[in-house]
Amino acid sequence: MILFGDYHTHTIYTHGKSTIEENVLVAIKKGLKEVAITEHSYKHFAHPVKRKNIKVMREEVDRLNKKYPEIKILLGLECNLLGVNGEIDLTDEEEKMLDLVVLGYHKTFKPTFKNFFKFLIPNTFRIGQASKKRIEINTNAYINAMKKHKIDILAHLKYANCTVDVKKIADFAGTQNTYIELNGKRINFTDEEILDVVNSNAKFIIDSDAHICDKVGENNHALNILTRLNIPQEKVANIGKTPTFKNHKG
Numbered sequence: 514m515i516l517f518g519d520y521h522t523h524t525i526y527t528h529g530k531s532t533i534e535e536n537v538l539v540a541i542k543k544g545l546k547e548v549a550i551t552e553h554s555y556k557h558f559a560h561p562v563k564r565k566n567i568k569v570m571r572e573e574v575d576r577l578n579k580k581y582p583e584i585k586i587l588l589g590l591e592c593n594l595l596g597v598n599g600e601i602d603l604t605d606e607e608e609k610m611l612d613l614v615v616l617g618y619h620k621t622f623k624p625t626f627k628n629f630f631k632f633l634i635p636n637t638f639r640i641g642q643a644s645k646k647r648i649e650i651n652t653n654a655y656i657n658a659m660k661k662h663k664i665d666i667l668a669h670l671k672y673a674n675c676t677v678d679v680k681k682i683a684d685f686a687g688t689q690n691t692y693i694e695l696n697g698k699r700i701n702f703t704d705e706e707i708l709d710v711v712n713s714n715a716k717f718i719i720d721s722d723a724h725i726c727d728k729v730g731e732n733n734h735a736l737n738i739l740t741r742l743n744i745p746q747e748k749v750a751n752i753g754k755t756p757t758f759k760n761h762k763g
């Protein structure tokens with residue numbers, strides 16, 4: 514099983530340890546055909562990208578694409594799911610500079626006053642299991658985000674206590690060509706949930722979520738799950754082929 518691309522990596526533009534070029538060089542060394550740079554968007558609490566740097570990164574990615582024609586370098590953003598109505602931290606103007614949009618729930622982010630109490634507190638700071646109502650609210654938040662925005666990848670679902678109905682999300686993601694990520698740092702799915710995705714029209718995408726260049730293109734945990742659960746390669750967008758992302762240029 515060979516990964517054709519890694520679509521979730523960080524750099525020194527947020528809290529990664531390596532430059533864009535270092536990530537690219539490792540990706541080339543590992544034989545990837547594509548690599549994406551996807552920093553935390555600006556409402557991440559601890560490590561937001563500086564908004565003015567999105568343009569700087571776009572120029573750097575364009576320059577590196579000319580320098581290294583053997584690989585396709587994509588610029589994305591790892592946006593934060595900010596609220597119950599599917600609010601995310603991405604403006605139209607910024608989206609036009611991107612090749613893909615990744616969406617994730619993180620432990621801390623900067624929501625509105627209302628969503629601080631309705632969304633962040635009941636998830637991140639919840640003690641005990643999520644109620645049925647909470648799972649429904651979270652699931653709808655993701656579905657609303659996919660309705661409102663062109664989301665290419667749902668990163669690390671169920672991370673940071675944001676419990677969701679994976680089957681419902683996968684069913685909707687399948688209608689939107691939104692990929693469900695098997696993340697290199699955190700896979701919170703049960704085997705049953707993985708099989709729910711397999712049985713939906715949605716596809717997985719395997720990413721490293723590398724914060725240092727050495728980890729680019731690495732995700733043995735996901736590859737082991739595929740083998741263990743006998744998941745067909747056709748269900749993964751970046752094994753043996755490259756995924757198709759939405760047009761964000763407007």
Ligand SMILES: [Zn+2]
Nearest residue numbers: 591617619668
């Ligand atoms: Zn993340």
Ligand SMILES: [Zn+2]
Nearest residue numbers: 521523591722
């Ligand atoms: Zn990340």
